[in-house]
Amino acid sequence: MSKFGWFIAGIGLGVLTLQQLRDNPQAQKLAEDGKQTAREFGQSVFDGFREREQEIRKQAKK
Numbered sequence: 651m652s653k654f655g656w657f658i659a660g661i662g663l664g665v666l667t668l669q670q671l672r673d674n675p676q677a678q679k680l681a682e683d684g685k686q687t688a689r690e691f692g693q694s695v696f697d698g699f700r701e702r703e704q705e706i707r708k709q710a711k712k
Contacts, residue, residue: 651659670677 671681
């Protein structure tokens with residue numbers, strides 16, 4: 651499939667997804683759950699990064 655074909659297919663899938671999110675309460679809940687999970691994961695990664703950074707700084711001061 652050409653790049654243009656993939657582009658059109660992506661637009662079509664995006665439109666279908668938006669319609670489902672607009673019209674289907676279950677899809678809205680699933681999207682919200684996915685966003686919340688992604689936020690929690692990102693916060694966990696951020697917290698772990700900061701914790702490790704502090705450990706490295708303590709070791710460097712010694």
